[in-house]
Amino acid sequence: MSALPAAGLPSHWHPATGRVLPGEAVIFDLDGVLADAMHRQHFLHREEPDWRGFYGGVDADGVIEAGRALAAAMRHDVRIVILTGRIDEVAATTREWLVGNGLRWDLLVCRPPDEDDSSRHAVDYKRDEVARLREWGIDPVLAIDDNRKIVEMYAEFDIPGVYFPSGYYDSSSRYDGGV
Numbered sequence: 001m002s003a004l005p006a007a008g009l010p011s012h013w014h015p016a017t018g019r020v021l022p023g024e025a026v027i028f029d030l031d032g033v034l035a036d037a038m039h040r041q042h043f044l045h046r047e048e049p050d051w052r053g054f055y056g057g058v059d060a061d062g063v064i065e066a067g068r069a070l071a072a073a074m075r076h077d078v079r080i081v082i083l084t085g086r087i088d089e090v091a092a093t094t095r096e097w098l099v100g101n102g103l104r105w106d107l108l109v110c111r112p113p114d115e116d117d118s119s120r121h122a123v124d125y126k127r128d129e130v131a132r133l134r135e136w137g138i139d140p141v142l143a144i145d146d147n148r149k150i151v152e153m154y155a156e157f158d159i160p161g162v163y164f165p166s167g168y169y170d171s172s173s174r175y176d177g178g179v
């Protein structure tokens with residue numbers, strides 16, 4: 001199976017090795033599944049979410065060991081797609097974090113640059129990206145997320161969604177947009 005040329009990929013798609021192979025994939029959310037973003041959640045639990053503060057601390061995230069183990073345990077011929085609500089501005093930092101922490105991944109998908117205000121709900125953004133993955137011949141067979149609304153969205157594609165409990169959405173937070 002031929003690889004998809006990196007040059008033609010959407011600019012907010014970041015392949016680990018410069019190319020992406022079409023075929024079966026497992027989608028992982030990042031914050032709350034692989035990255036421990038608890039120390040940044042307070043930036044969202046405000047009248048007006050402080051996105052700059054929230055994204056400014058991504059390099060200080062710890063690793064969620066259960067998520068790292070889950071990604072490592074996946075069949076070797078499936079791609080690991082990390083579909084995150086993070087803005088594309090932090091893609092390079094995120095990439096360094098993934099590599100530095102030894103996480104298994106093949107493709108990092110961030111919010112498109114024209115959505116950097118994070119105004120669109122994460123459910124809608126992720127729905128569009130799943131459709132786009134399929135257009136590129138990447139076939140998600142399972143998806144893991146800590147936001148129940150996003151887990152439910154995957155059912156629209158007949159993709160089994162697995163809820164991973166982070167606790168980020170169980171507080172009295174005003175914000176439920178998901179990252």
Ligand SMILES: [Mg+2]
Binds near residue numbers: 029030146178179
């Ligand atoms: Mg999350």
